[in-house]
Amino acid sequence: MISLVILISSAVLLLIATIWKRKSPAWLREIPAFTRLHRALGLSVEDGTRLHVSLGNGNPLDARGGSAFAGLAMLRIIAERTSLGDKPVIASTGEAVLGLLTQDTLQAGYHIAGVDELYVPTMGRVTGLTPFGYAAGAMHISQNEDISANIMLGRFSSEVALLAEASDRDNVTMIGASDNLTGQAVLFANTQDALIGEELFAAGAYLHAEAAHTASLTVQDILRWLVIAALLGGAFAKFVGII
Amino acid sequence: MRVFTAVIAIAAGVLVLGGYFFPALADVQTLLLNWAIILAGFAALVGIFNLIAVHMGKIRGHEKGRTYSALLIIGLVATFFFGMILRPQHAMMKIVMNGIIIPTEAALMGILTVSLVYAVIRLLRRRADMMGIIFLVTAALLMLGSATLPFGNIPLIGTLLHPWITQILALGGARGILIGVALGTLTTGLRILFGADRPYGGN
């Protein structure tokens, strides 16, 4: 029942926040990683290089699907903005279902940009069915496809260190975010600006996707404060012997 | 057509979610989940086909690394047929597993070790801030606490500091991060249920 209440309240808050954000755009704090992302987008179009977007190996059918959907939202925006570049973006995944969604998302981005004819199905690739196999295939793309920036947004474990090393060896800009703690630790050590925790889910809002993305951030903030209050209150209640 | 797909996706998501809270929807939930499992299995095959198509394109296009693409396709086909014919318990499959798959990935894991150490060493040169220093010191302490000395556990670090850091400090921070990730997953899912986000190709 508690979970149902939380679910319903979150839905209502999201609706209200979406309507509010459509009328008054929100002010977002600066995240250096997304600033670098904006710069990488522009530079790739200007100098005719390619972007590599890695969505990890998260399965959309389980709890790891949230990061996968966040990555797909970002992929659509990037595909739309770089559709007219000299070299289109390449998206790699380590999960089959996510690979299908990646291809569909790229096609939707090109459709929005009005250049359906430029879409190629092999732009979305399943480079491996295991994390290290996926990492190996992604490393190959980073080293051989004239990549100017590696954007990794999804579920990554320690294998992301291999991608970071490949980016470092080729002087390729790397922007990464993972919902996995191990992946966050590895990205923190390997990148200039690491995205920690739920900053992964803010990618759409910082790329000016829709008001719903900004509203999601607001709902997260509200729920986070509620959780903090519940934790502190519960701990206090346990401490005093109420519960 | 895109509206139709959006309706199907939203309806399926609502039914599965409702099955967790309302027993009357449990059967529908089970049915939908079974369908999802079947589709996920076929999706794995589609992913494999995508992998083949990419590397075949490289071979046809005479791109750089097409040799490795050819080897990949050969190994994939061979493993597929051996597995289908000989079954996974067959010795050949064990040879393939023990001789190719596991060593390859173990080697990557070993490279990962060097990469992680290299990254941690250069961390403070990339970002000389307090977070970097704390990260480095914590990693060093945990590594020291995980090892033993010839005379036994490392005193104080192995017996007190290591458990306290891993089970209290790190665990608390990790839980906070995971709670935030869970909240993000919750709002992302709600966005998809409301149709504001359509990762299945909708506009």
Place this chain on the structure above:
Amino acid sequence: MSDMIKCPACGESNLSDQDVCQYCQTRLPDVTIKPGQIPTRKNTAELEPILPQWLRDARDSAREDDQQGAQQKLDQPESPQSQAASATNDLLAGLQAQAGNNDEGDMPDWLASIMDGPSKTTNPQTESSDTDEMGLAGKVDFEDDVVAELSSDEEIPSWLAELKPAEPQPDENDGANDWLHDLERPEQARQSELPESFESSFTDSSASDTPDWLRQMAAEENVKNEGAPADISADVFADAPELSIDTPDWLQAMRDQEEAAKSADSEGSSGSSFGKSDAAENPANGDLTDWMDSLPKDEETKQGAAPVWLSNDEPLPLSSAAEPGDNPDWFNSFQAVPAFQPERPFAPADSPPHAESEDSQLSDNLDALFTDMPDWLSDASETPPSSNLMPNADMDEIAPGDLPDWVQAMRPADSGDSQSSPASLSPSDQTLETHGVLAWLQGVLPAAPGFAPTSKPKAYSIKLQASDEQQSHAALLERILAAETAPVPIVSFSVLKTSRALRWFLAFIFLLIIGIPLFMRTQIFSLPEGVPLSVNGAMQVAQSIPEGAPVLVAFDYEPARVGEMEAATAPLFDQLMLLRHPYLIFISTNATGAILAERFISGPLAVHNYQYGIQYLNLGYLPGGQMGIRAFAQNPRVTTPSDMSLSSAWDSAPLEGIVSLSQLAALIVVTDDADAARTWIEQTESVRGGIPLVVISSAQAAPMIQPYFESWQISGLISGLYGGALFEQYNAGRPGTARSYWDAYSLGMLLAMALVFGGGLWNLILGLRDRIAIREAQ
């Protein structure tokens, strides 16, 4: 140069004080007067010396007889008819009005005195000072002077005596024409007043009492009778050259008329030159001018009486007098006054004056004066008085048509033909002024601003005179504007160069440090001591499983972590297989899990010789991730009906009758991912019942799974090589995998720690040094 005047006719230079050119005798223009220049107020007393003698005498006599004339006027008030006649027939009314309105006093006092007399309300002294441009100091009432002078003489004709200033009239114009008012009186009265012989009256008068002009008139008449026309103009200008400037046009016209009538008119007339001094010298001549002869002689006119034309009570209609045929010659001469023609040289010396013709001409002129009315007078009389009263504040507003002919004749001759209209001008004469005081002037520069700078333009500094505050504000504005257009520099991110050497070094050192203990199978480092509760719980579960009971084992770890996971898993399974002989059911949610399970059974646990289908079953790959686990937990028979060899999995003896997970003995999850462990824990919690769940995880996932153990959601936890080494000690060191790895593991950990700590410190110093250098460079 400024004292020289250039003659407009011959072009010779003359002194500025000369009125006539000394070479061609052409009247020199008044250089002191410029077109458009506002006339300056002058004291008429200063012009006294240039007046002719007769005029001076008349002025003096007028002063003396001023009071006497006023008294006479009071004693003999005018009849209403005469007043009306004087009012309407005041030929000089316009002159009087102009004299009254114009403060500058265009009308000489002597003329004003004739018209207004001593009854004028204005201060005679002021009036004379304001209007006395000719230097007629004091009140000059010529008429009064004449009358007074004449009245002092017994022989003064009555008509002349009656030439008194009229009573003050409300109409200003009446005063201007007083001397001619008598012209309107009935002829009889005039004739009665006129002497029978004007000539005799003049001749009988003594030289001292008769005015000069009268004497002159008489003389001229005599000369005229003799048939010698008198060159009045020559005498005038010869005797009084100073008058050449001030001679009115009408007098000039008289001269011209006389010249024209010299040959035509042989009738003598008494001279009537107002400016002729010869009359004063020859008063005995007493010749009347022609105009005086032309005056009608009335028998009733007694000697000394006024002529008929002066004695008429009925005013002569000016309109009739305006007819050219009825006007005297001198009047007609006023109508068409030719413009001054400098081309026509005036040589009075060439023609010696002829007294006789002159006298006759004068007499004719006198007659014409009193009989013929000049056009300007007729225009003035026709003009309603009120119109003349309208002040002209702006001279430019005066229409050219309102100006009388004699005024038009006074205009400078530089314009050429003053009668020419703008339409008749040649295209080269486009600069002709058509209105204003400069009307009919040609070649006038347009009044455009800046067209003709009259003075040197001021020199202004081109430097901007701005204060310090203004300059600072301007500089601030410039900076703001520059910032708007200046490109915003993009923050560039510094890229740390890769170090291949460091990588090679690390790889080498790790291979060396880890490889030696492995190959040498050293056992220097001691195994960890103490058994944590999580490991103890796993031990308890392993001991509580019934013998031969089915145990579900989930193999969800990657092939890359085989070494760690097998080292952590082998001790527990070795103990289970050794002591309890469970029926193991393997299942995996990743594609390689099933294969890894087979490797595990045939590798570290090969000593137990477990047979497929007898002691263990491999259900293979479970797709769907979390959904698959949930589905399997709810109905395992439906979700996985067959095993990895495609045979029926649930028909064998150990699994016969099992429909849910709660019928199993235990659930063991072997994973390197905390999420996988969490998924298994959460998805099977509702259907697992009370069966124990043990998680064997990698060291990286152990902290995330630990809370589940502490919350008693799981029964035991074995994490990584550390946990495996602990359990292996409890299992009597079997299988020994952990022990073999432990030295290498410990050395590797210590090495990594040293490298991280030392290398990090070194790079910290290098990083700080780089930042200091960058800061100093900025």
